[in-house]
Amino acid sequence: MKLHEYQAKDIFGKSGIPIPNGQLVTAVDQATKATQIISGAPWVVKAQVHAGGRGKGGGVRVVHYPYEVATATEDLLGKPLVTKQTGPEGVIVNQVLIEEGVEIDREFYLSMVIDRSSAMPAMIFSQAGGMEIEEVASKTPELILKEYIDPAVGWMPHQARNLIYGIKPPLSLGPVKTLMSIMANLYRVFTTLDCSLVEINPLAITKEGKVIALDAKMSVDPNALFRQKELLHFDDPREKDPLELMAEKYSLNYIRLDGNVGAMVNGAGLAMATMDVIKMAGAEPANFLDVGGGASESMITKGVEIILKDRRVKAILVNIFGGILRCDVLARGVVAAAKKGMIRLPLIVRLKGTNVEEGREILRNSDLQFFVAKDLAEAAELVAKQVS
Amino acid sequence: MKLHEYQAKDIFGKSGIPIPNGQLVTAVDQATKATQIISGAPWVVKAQVHAGGRGKGGGVRVVHYPYEVATATEDLLGKPLVTKQTGPEGVIVNQVLIEEGVEIDREFYLSMVIDRSSAMPAMIFSQAGGMEIEEVASKTPELILKEYIDPAVGWMPHQARNLIYGIKPPLSLGPVKTLMSIMANLYRVFTTLDCSLVEINPLAITKEGKVIALDAKMSVDPNALFRQKELLHFDDPREKDPLELMAEKYSLNYIRLDGNVGAMVNGAGLAMATMDVIKMAGAEPANFLDVGGGASESMITKGVEIILKDRRVKAILVNIFGGILRCDVLARGVVAAAKKGMIRLPLIVRLKGTNVEEGREILRNSDLQFFVAKDLAEAAELVAKQVS
Amino acid sequence: MSILVDENSRVVVQGITGREGTFHTKLMIEYGTVVAAGVTPGKGGKKVEDVPVFNTLKDAVDKEGVNVSCIFVPPPFAADAIIEAASAGLKVIVCITEGIPTLDMVKVASFLKDKDSVLIGPNCPGIISPGKTKVGIMPGPIHMQGGMAVISRSGTLTYEVVDQLTGVGLGQSTCIGIGGDPIIGTTFIDHLKWFKEDPETKGVVLIGEIGGTAEEEAAAYIRKEFNKPVIAFIAGQTAPPGRRMGHAGAIISGGQGRAEDKINALEAGGITVCMNLGNLGQTALEVMGKS
Amino acid sequence: MSILVDENSRVVVQGITGREGTFHTKLMIEYGTVVAAGVTPGKGGKKVEDVPVFNTLKDAVDKEGVNVSCIFVPPPFAADAIIEAASAGLKVIVCITEGIPTLDMVKVASFLKDKDSVLIGPNCPGIISPGKTKVGIMPGPIHMQGGMAVISRSGTLTYEVVDQLTGVGLGQSTCIGIGGDPIIGTTFIDHLKWFKEDPETKGVVLIGEIGGTAEEEAAAYIRKEFNKPVIAFIAGQTAPPGRRMGHAGAIISGGQGRAEDKINALEAGGITVCMNLGNLGQTALEVMGKS
Numbered sequence A, B: 001m002k003l004h005e006y007q008a009k010d011i012f013g014k015s016g017i018p019i020p021n022g023q024l025v026t027a028v029d030q031a032t033k034a035t036q037i038i039s040g041a042p043w044v045v046k047a048q049v050h051a052g053g054r055g056k057g058g059g060v061r062v063v064h065y066p067y068e069v070a071t072a073t074e075d076l077l078g079k080p081l082v083t084k085q086t087g088p089e090g091v092i093v094n095q096v097l098i099e100e101g102v103e104i105d106r107e108f109y110l111s112m113v114i115d116r117s118s119a120m121p122a123m124i125f126s127q128a129g130g131m132e133i134e135e136v137a138s139k140t141p142e143l144i145l146k147e148y149i150d151p152a153v154g155w156m157p158h159q160a161r162n163l164i165y166g167i168k169p170p171l172s173l174g175p176v177k178t179l180m181s182i183m184a185n186l187y188r189v190f191t192t193l194d195c196s197l198v199e200i201n202p203l204a205i206t207k208e209g210k211v212i213a214l215d216a217k218m219s220v221d222p223n224a225l226f227r228q229k230e231l232l233h234f235d236d237p238r239e240k241d242p243l244e245l246m247a248e249k250y251s252l253n254y255i256r257l258d259g260n261v262g263a264m265v266n267g268a269g270l271a272m273a274t275m276d277v278i279k280m281a282g283a284e285p286a287n288f289l290d291v292g293g294g295a296s297e298s299m300i301t302k303g304v305e306i307i308l309k310d311r312r313v314k315a316i317l318v319n320i321f322g323g324i325l326r327c328d329v330l331a332r333g334v335v336a337a338a339k340k341g342m343i344r345l346p347l348i349v350r351l352k353g354t355n356v357e358e359g360r361e362i363l364r365n366s367d368l369q370f371f372v373a374k375d376l377a378e379a380a381e382l383v384a385k386q387v388s
Numbered sequence C, D: 001m002s003i004l005v006d007e008n009s010r011v012v013v014q015g016i017t018g019r020e021g022t023f024h025t026k027l028m029i030e031y032g033t034v035v036a037a038g039v040t041p042g043k044g045g046k047k048v049e050d051v052p053v054f055n056t057l058k059d060a061v062d063k064e065g066v067n068v069s070c071i072f073v074p075p076p077f078a079a080d081a082i083i084e085a086a087s088a089g090l091k092v093i094v095c096i097t098e099g100i101p102t103l104d105m106v107k108v109a110s111f112l113k114d115k116d117s118v119l120i121g122p123n124c125p126g127i128i129s130p131g132k133t134k135v136g137i138m139p140g141p142i143h144m145q146g147g148m149a150v151i152s153r154s155g156t157l158t159y160e161v162v163d164q165l166t167g168v169g170l171g172q173s174t175c176i177g178i179g180g181d182p183i184i185g186t187t188f189i190d191h192l193k194w195f196k197e198d199p200e201t202k203g204v205v206l207i208g209e210i211g212g213t214a215e216e217e218a219a220a221y222i223r224k225e226f227n228k229p230v231i232a233f234i235a236g237q238t239a240p241p242g243r244r245m246g247h248a249g250a251i252i253s254g255g256q257g258r259a260e261d262k263i264n265a266l267e268a269g270g271i272t273v274c275m276n277l278g279n280l281g282q283t284a285l286e287v288m289g290k291s
Helices: A005-014 A028-037 A066-076 A133-139 A157-164 A173-192 A222-227 A229-234 A242-249 A268-280 A297-309 A327-339 A356-364 A376-387 B005-014 B028-037 B066-076 B133-139 B157-164 B173-192 B222-227 B229-234 B242-249 B268-280 B297-309 B327-339 B356-364 B376-387 C019-031 C057-064 C075-087 C102-112 C156-167 C188-196 C214-225 C259-268 C277-290 D019-031 D057-064 D075-087 D102-112 D156-167 D188-196 D214-225 D259-268 D277-290
Strands: A022-025 A043-047 A060-063 A096-100 A104-115 A120-126 A144-148 A195-206 A211-213 A217-220 A253-256 A261-265 A287-290 A315-322 A347-353 B022-025 B043-047 B060-063 B096-100 B104-115 B120-126 B144-148 B195-206 B211-213 B217-220 B253-256 B261-265 B287-290 B315-322 B347-353 C010-014 C034-039 C051-054 C068-071 C092-095 C118-120 C126-129 C133-136 C145-152 C172-177 C203-209 C230-235 D010-014 D034-039 D051-054 D068-071 D092-095 D118-120 D126-129 D133-136 D145-152 D172-177 D203-209 D230-235
Touching (some): A005 A096, A005 A217, A022 A028, A028 A066, A043 A066, A066 A096, A104 A173, A120 A133, A120 A157, A157 D075, A173 A195, A173 A211, A217 A222, A222 A229, A222 C102, A242 A253, A242 A297, A261 A268, A268 A287, A287 A297, A315 A327, A315 C156, A347 A356, A347 A376, A347 C156, B005 B217, B022 B028, B028 B096, B104 B173, B104 D102, B120 B157, B120 B173, B133 B144, B144 B157, B157 C075, B173 B211, B217 B222, B222 B229, B222 D075, B222 D102, B242 B253, B242 B297, B268 D203, B315 B327, B315 B356, B315 B376, B315 D156, B327 B347, B347 B376, C010 C075, C019 C133, C051 C057, C068 C075, C092 C126, C145 C188, C145 C277, C156 C203, C214 C230, C214 C259, C230 C259, C230 C277, D010 D019, D010 D057, D019 D133, D034 D057, D068 D075, D068 D133, D075 D092, D092 D126, D092 D133, D145 D156, D145 D277, D156 D203, D172 D188, D188 D214, D203 D259, D203 D277, D214 D230, D214 D259, D230 D259, D230 D277
Parallel strands (some): A261 A315, B261 B287, B261 B315, B315 B347, C010 C068, C145 C172, D010 D068, D034 D051, D092 D118, D145 D172, D145 D203
Antiparallel strands (some): A043 A060, A043 A096, A104 A195, A195 A211, A195 A217, A253 A287, B104 B120, B253 B287, C126 C172
């Protein structure tokens, strides 16, 4: 679950990680008032959307007069912001963060993630802050330092020193101490809130020598939300694709893509592989949809409905390897969707495994028009033929 | 650092470990008032001293009328309580805890310590509660169950189940759940407060099925007090030997014993071995005194003073293996004590190591009467001769 | 031969009284697996499918001598179940549970470091040595005893592959789903090492997917150390970056985890990569025929 | 030969700019120890006794190739220092610091489990291979190179013993203070195993004290596995129960840790126990003369 910058900063502020003074606004008149509370000029007006690349997309404005704060806010609010991560239609900006501007002396990068290979959390630091870390990684990898954290001992002060004393030219004692405490606090935030990512870029030193988190990215492990209930209110459904949101409600794992062949599969790996097969047959997958092992008839019906709500879809491929999910349940769900008059597109069905005969029988006995594929290779061919 | 029962229970109460209602009193009139607040009869009146064996020593009284609470309190307050751990002179009772009495159905034992061999904290549980654990250990060792706690994962629920599901006859679901939460909370108390021992004996189940800590022992790792400052006010100097308290003030490691030969040594191991040597020569050590490696002249003088405040002392053995502590510093400290007229007893000196010649020179040039031993064997002989 | 589990495995099902636990206990017994005990706290003394249930795994070990565990307990309690199994000394721990918090798995991984237990999963279909025993949720009948090993990060995708292998007459020695989570107990390399020593195993099918660098690491290992033929497939060639594709571990992020990088690494390691899932069985047959 | 440290040891002093650190750096250098670097955060670039100081141990390893650490940092920071040394890959870590919280040492012990580092101490005088190198605070001149190993839980008591050994003409291969705390990095048994393989070591003096069961465990090991003569001494025969005798680890509690139990166990293991410290050198001479 992604958090907005202002939400992450709120957590930082309460956790001993210095942040600029700022205020969230959802209307232009609030923006004008905000300038009276937040010291400036300059002010920074930042669109609050989950997509990255806001800066280059025009979602971050530095302004010098109160009326400019209002203008910038008006410019952003309610309008789509297009970044390299949003796609051409962009995302609607619903909230804007207004912050005091600071005079930056140096910019660092600081983040925490889970490192898979070592099975430990890792703290990542670079003195080349302010730019994208992927860029630093490819151009100057030696400037990226990592420390892995053993859960038995937690974050240790020497690890902070390993990161900080590599900075050239070296920092003076004040910033060293603040950085050490920021790292310790970041570790605490990461572990106590079950984060999967926390990123501060840039982590700036101001001209006055203060260390401050100018940006904040935070993602929480969705598997841990059962014990992070107080974070649930940070979830912002407006940021999600409406079809994905609907799928989430029915415990379906749906991701919208750009193609024209809808796919319904059981199992994430098989669903990915099915997308690949579609592509290889010369068509484009319109979605990833894993109905999972425990799908009921009504969930299948709902899945068909969600696939079809995407107007770009020209054909549907159902690929089920019956295991826990039985083929007859799948068939009933599809037939129920057809009865509701939803299916007016070519349907290619490939069934295998538990109760496969029963499933085929149910499909045959329905009014549904569909093609049966004996295996995956044939299914792909049939799909390609339908959309070509 | 040992805590009183009422202090430990205060911590328990705030940490989700159920305790009886109770009130600490330091005067008889408070005791009478307490009965109006604390439900009874019966009430339990418990002397608050660090020494164990209070029950058998008469320090715990169960009474049934309010006036008996007052009488019992009067009986205890300000008077010495003699237990098998106090020695014949006993310890003065300064505080009394008055608690509601509960009807006990079953009694368990629960404690946490650091297990040296595994280098992990251990939770120890026995369904044979209410008696001394050493007795259980020798008579029915199979009734003592242990779980070791890996610091990387902390206390895990299955460990609680390993302890609890061994109880015969088995407990019903309510007490099982409470016991599980008590164990988890006890672990949290132990680790967050840097305890070296926490013990609940008995941990009772009442006739109504409630689980409750009827007694509480807690010791805190003195090495961790620098980060447990809020526990410092629990320290009760009245419970300590006055000479030991004085030594503590001067960072001297002094323990009073029952013999007549005072000993001053540098290093704990050598101090223990010196005590043994005294005993083996037919005399009895009056104390353990490790002046440590960093002792100054004035600390040595103070050490001599403390040894001599013990009226039973008939001779002093100074055994120094100069390393960090130089023999000349030792000598100056001893001579300074002599100049203050403190030393009127036979003094046997055995010096070795750093600056030994200088040290001997200083002693020789003083007015001090003393015997020089060339080695430990001779020192012991000289001591024995002086006190026989 | 086969690896990790066989007819001598005495399986304990942790969470046996739950819906999934009971259902798959039945299917495992039908397959021929010796399910010797179950564990559900507070349900000790009951029976499920004639299998005795205990309150603790310790009891199950003491009374029934179980040596392999299959875990179905819900995500919040799964880490505790894995650690319980390792503490009780079980040799092989199979964790089916999907949705365990990653930081719980960090602790589990740390705990297991100096233990002898082998953890398979979590978020996996389990392990099967066809004709001998099945510890997990895979459909038994699609398997056939033989010489192919299958190691996979996926569930139904593995069934698809096994089905194709059986279809072309290639039986399996042991098939393992190592799990779709970012942190898993055993990796491709762990199992490759065991398969290397297993005389029954003649070749390996390795089924990877986007996310992480496990396939790249396996490729490097195979190039240097592994001497049996390997056929690989990578799911997610068309997956967009930054999106978690069902599995918690299947995500392209920070420039890492792309299918093409994995395919390149595998091919550089001399491994036959099957690009189209539909042809996997056929490809395997060709590779194994040559060797 | 000798164990763990010798003339090839390149020592780094952690906490070199502190009072004790500086003082003992001087003494170690005087003894002949190669003190190649020091570490004190924020003091990088300075020199102490002509030894270069670094901000981090990593730097000291990179720049000076140190392989043995000697730690003098204050108790609140000592666990961090030990873990820093182990993370940097140092082979031998000697921690002199007294007064480290026990729960810090629980974490350190857990961290070291799967590392290759050998921790000596904490709360110990260190390790010396006479004539080669001294890593610690023991007075150098009392030592003499030879065939006796000394392993001890104590400080000055060890000096007394070494002095007596040297006095009777028994030189030492390596003398180790394993530390007086409840949790220490290496035990009697760890060092006995190394001494067993050291051809220079002809016999061992084992100096125990009240508290814990380390001596009993050593006795059991010696009986089964150790084939060189051992002379033992136990301090604290007259110590009262329940009182911490200076060392955090020297306490008789819960019916454990009594001197008589240790002496009995040692004697049952065929070990010569010297009852009177005054005679230790003589006893050792007799035992070694016989063998």
